[in-house]
Amino acid sequence: MNIPFLSFSGQHDPIRAEVLAAMARVYDSKWYVLGQEVEQFEAAYAAFNEVGHCIGVGNGLDALHLSLRALEIGPGDEVIVPSNTYIATWLAVSYVGATIVPVEPRLDTYNLDPQLLEAAITPRTRAIIPVHLYGQACEMKAIMSVAHQHNLYVIEDNAQAHGATYNGQLTGSFGHLNATSFYPGKNLGALGDAGAVTSNNPGLAQRIKALRNYGSTEKYLNNIIGYNSRLDELQAAVLSAKLPHLSAWTAQRQQISAWYTEMLADIPGLTLPHTAPGCSHVFHVYVVRTMQRDALQQFLATSDIGTLVHYPVPPHQQLAYEHLGWGQGRFPVAEELARTSLSLPVWPGLTADQVAFIAKQVRLFFEAQPNKY
Numbered sequence: 001m002n003i004p005f006l007s008f009s010g011q012h013d014p015i016r017a018e019v020l021a022a023m024a025r026v027y028d029s030k031w032y033v034l035g036q037e038v039e040q041f042e043a044a045y046a047a048f049n050e051v052g053h054c055i056g057v058g059n060g061l062d063a064l065h066l067s068l069r070a071l072e073i074g075p076g077d078e079v080i081v082p083s084n085t086y087i088a089t090w091l092a093v094s095y096v097g098a099t100i101v102p103v104e105p106r107l108d109t110y111n112l113d114p115q116l117l118e119a120a121i122t123p124r125t126r127a128i129i130p131v132h133l134y135g136q137a138c139e140m141k142a143i144m145s146v147a148h149q150h151n152l153y154v155i156e157d158n159a160q161a162h163g164a165t166y167n168g169q170l171t172g173s174f175g176h177l178n179a180t181s182f183y184p185g186k187n188l189g190a191l192g193d194a195g196a197v198t199s200n201n202p203g204l205a206q207r208i209k210a211l212r213n214y215g216s217t218e219k220y221l222n223n224i225i226g227y228n229s230r231l232d233e234l235q236a237a238v239l240s241a242k243l244p245h246l247s248a249w250t251a252q253r254q255q256i257s258a259w260y261t262e263m264l265a266d267i268p269g270l271t272l273p274h275t276a277p278g279c280s281h282v283f284h285v286y287v288v289r290t291m292q293r294d295a296l297q298q299f300l301a302t303s304d305i306g307t308l309v310h311y312p313v314p315p316h317q318q319l320a321y322e323h324l325g326w327g328q329g330r331f332p333v334a335e336e337l338a339r340t341s342l343s344l345p346v347w348p349g350l351t352a353d354q355v356a357f358i359a360k361q362v363r364l365f366f367e368a369q370p371n372k373y
């Protein structure tokens with residue numbers, strides 16, 4: 001059995017005709033930028049996310065960057081971000097010249113620890129960017145309450161958690177502005193780069209619309225220094241074809257994860273995902289943790305099972321952020337996660353037999369070295 005870390009077959013093969021028809025529709029429309037397809041997808045995604053506004057942009061990183069610009073966050077301002085996120089969250093803060101203030105995650109959920117927020121807030125703090133990492137919703141009640149008390153903006157990074165909920169409310173609908181990504185491998189993915197900002201604030205939504213299109217709301221009139229970061233008509237059409245299937249794909253990810261959790265229970269030395277009360281998990285990735293991470297990954301590779309590490313180097317230890325002077329030991333929880341995390345395959349279409357095989361191999365690995373931990 002050869003099981004890749006990610007395969008699109010389960011998602012894309014059954015809807016090939018629908019997606020190709022959507023692409024042909026764009027081809028024949030002879031309108032390729034900011035037309036009906038983008039408008040229709042924005043309306044459909046806003047409805048899916050239960051928000052008033054969705055603005056399609058070029059990618060998830062731009063969605064974060066434009067959100068910070070729309071809130072006029074810049075040099076001298078501080079923005080709280082998780083210490084263990086994908087680097088895009090940090091880069092967006094760097095783009096606007098604001099100061100990155102990392103806060104450590106909880107070691108059990110891997111999401112921002114709301115109890116550590118107060119200590120990170122200063123008079124210069126302007127915003128918090130909670131990241132619903134791996135697909136699990138952050139503890140939004142606590143985060144929103146701290147933000148409210150200190151008059152801070154919240155920008156959710158919802159790139160990994162389309163359809164997740166906190167106490168029944170969808171992620172991407174809590175913050176003032178919320179960024180998401182439709183990078184192909186995300187739970188809802190385009191056939192290239194794509195992203196969106198979601199919001200319930202009409203004024204801020206309007207600003208994002210201007211920022212994505214050269215700072216213009218009226219053709220050839222530019223009120224602010226904007227960008228070219230528009231969602232393509234072609235990608236919007238593909239996303240509209242895929243969106244109706246997202247809930248079924250999410251259910252499959254959750255089923256696969258439930259199988260893993262059942263089959264991998266009670267292995268000493270192996271930590272399985274923990275979901276906090278009220279937080280739902282859409283399993284963008286299924287992350288296990290072990291001190292034997294590299295050896296386990298190697299063992300699974302020899303069994304033709306693909307795995308990945310999300311993420312091997314935390315942002316503060318990347319060369320790109322060397323100038324901030326945060327070396328080894330500065331954010332120990334993020335470093336511990338980088339050392340011990342391993343993501344198992346969890347794509348829609350993965351069968352019960354395949355999951356059983358992966359679980360069997362994982363168990364075999366630990367049984368072969370009973371005294372290593």
Ligand SMILES: *Cc1c(COP(=O)(O)O)cnc(C)c1O
Nearest residue numbers: 059060061086088089159181183
């Ligand atoms: C993928 C991702 C992004 C960036 O999205 P792109 O579309 O690749 O720019 C941002 N934040 C998180 C947490 C992500 O996983």
